[in-house]
Amino acid sequence: MKAQAAVLWETGKPWSVEEVELARPGEYEVLVRNEASGLCHSDHHVQVGDSPATLPLIGGHEGAGVVEEVGSAVRGFAPGDHVVYSYIPSCGQCRWCSTGHQNLCDIGAFLMKGATERGPRAQARGQGVGALALIGTFANYSVAHEASLVKVPEYLPFPQAALLACGVPTGWGSAVYIGQVKAGDTVVVVGAGGIGMNAVQGARLAGAEYIIVVDPAPTKQDAAPSFGATHTAASMEEAVALVSKLTWGVMADVGILTAGVVEGTMIAPFLDLISKNGVGVLTGIGHESDVKLPLRTFTLWQKQLRGTIYGGCNPRADIPRLIRLYGSGHLKLDELVSATYPLEEINQGYTDMIDGKNIRGVVTHQH
Template sequence: MSRSSRAAVHRHGSQDLDVTVVDVADPAPGTVLVRMGASGVCGSDRHVLDGDWTLPSPTVMGHEGAGTVEAIGDGVTDVAVGDHVILSWFYPCRRCTACLSGKSYVCTGSRSEECLLPDGSSPLTLDGERVFPYLTVGSMSEYAVVPEAGAIRIPDEVPFDVASLIGCSVATGFGAVVNDAGVEAGTSAVVVGTGGVGLSIILALRLVGANPIIAVDLSEDKLAAAREFGATHTLVPSDGLAEEIAAITQGGAAYAFEAIGRVQTIESLPSLLAPGGKAVIVGLPPEDSPVSIDALALAESGKSLIGSNYGSTVPGRDFPRLAALYLAGRLPVDRLISHRIGLDDVNEAFDAMRRGERARSVIVF
């Protein structure tokens, strides 16, 4: 059996989404049917729409999602009907070496990036044609079917719009600071790019006690938001950016985070660091975007450059932790949301993102 679901569908060659009706299958063994409450509109979705990344097509977009469990397949024990859940866009297989060593964020058995369930199937069709859920989530739809490992139970008190952002941008930013960089209280940090992920990084830096926190962006509106979220200094990119940061930090930042995904800004990260500093690539560039780094200078100064994938998030551990921080008033995720929209407004939200407008748009079902 299946049910009808309004969804935002993308096909190769178009930057726009078609809001139409797809068929969603009942949950198979080991999977969960979720009635969506909210879906974030994320830059990773835009990469697909703009042709930067290649994925199967047609695709129901959206990978930041939260909702209510409507039905469960045979063998599912982690969640029950009626539970509120956040969806993870990288479901772990729970069997590979990485998963068994606690590093599910580099699971080698997941089929998320193929946009497929563990058995190689998709739960979605449109007029008899197979449709792929983006990263095996497809949250821009009234209903989604996901693997049990990709649905993480959270308290009912967390609003769905907040929960959806915890599922990607907040977890990515928080994890980059806490899991990957290990930022210590009182140490300096610079964040290049203050969109949704960049603001999440700033929230996490403030939470762990970093100081000073320097935000860098071209947009004065985004820099104003960065100050609201905890940046102590804001700068506009310039040829003298490294010198300005050195003056503020007395020699360079201890940590630098790139939250845009631009080759030029990634290449500039080491210059913003003090000797022994750590730079973290959080923003994801288009496919086939090599970066040039002066390896000798990096080594001689004892600096490090690391990649952060999903903030090394372990969803079953980190989503409830972030939800608890929100409920305690220590992580004001709701303040990241600048626009709450309907599904029919999704193309306008992506156009605003391309213009560098808005903090975060969230589709509310």
């Protein structure tokens, strides 16, 4: 069947919105009519080459929609079901899924390749086109494996639902699971976009006393208190004095680095914000660059630097958990959606993201 999709043909070039031909769902696959897709920075990392990927590629990994058709062996989904994608599939059988680490599922090895051994599920310009994270939500229809889908209630608005596919659990889990924020902690979140604001929400729900947001964009600083921030700063250098004053010189128990582009030179000042025995969570993606650590201080102060993907979340358990928090008024989703765009304006949406205008821009698909 035919679909409209935003395809990346060459690194450094704009997204090209054009017609693609989708394969029919295979045995374990599902055809989804996509309704909304978040403009996550990770797709921009692919576009500019920070995250190498196999091109050409349909972008988008943060989406929600409605099941249109299911393969012959699919049992958990039926036409009409509302679904959120999990940008990392969870097969349920590999070592990582079976030990409660669905975010590390072995199928994740194919995310940047855009296809498994079966090959691409789309064609355009006479050749196969992959799908980012094996889903490609920058299209009004996608064919995806059932392992990449989570059924959600029909009352959930699609733009808000889409953010549960990546940004919300990644930020929330960075605070709750990887940072292990506790009641009374001081938390610093560096970068307040679609992931950082959810790290703020996670820290708030975990009971942090002080939550300091560090972001140079005035719009992000203005919005941060509504998500739970108690203080803001424009830079890490500015935040050092503020955190020291708030904690009587102890510094933050947990730091979460979610800057749009992480550079190696950021790590040392980031760790300066963290206390003895403190935890620094590295969530953002950036260039492959050298990192200089103050090793003596790092060792003798027992600081920890932890990487994470998906915030350590298990999508099949945590997406429903986050929906319940939204339904009870404890988690903000509506306020995360700063602007919506038709697919044809996807490049403008990314310009607005880079300019710091949006917490999260969302593409809403037409059919």
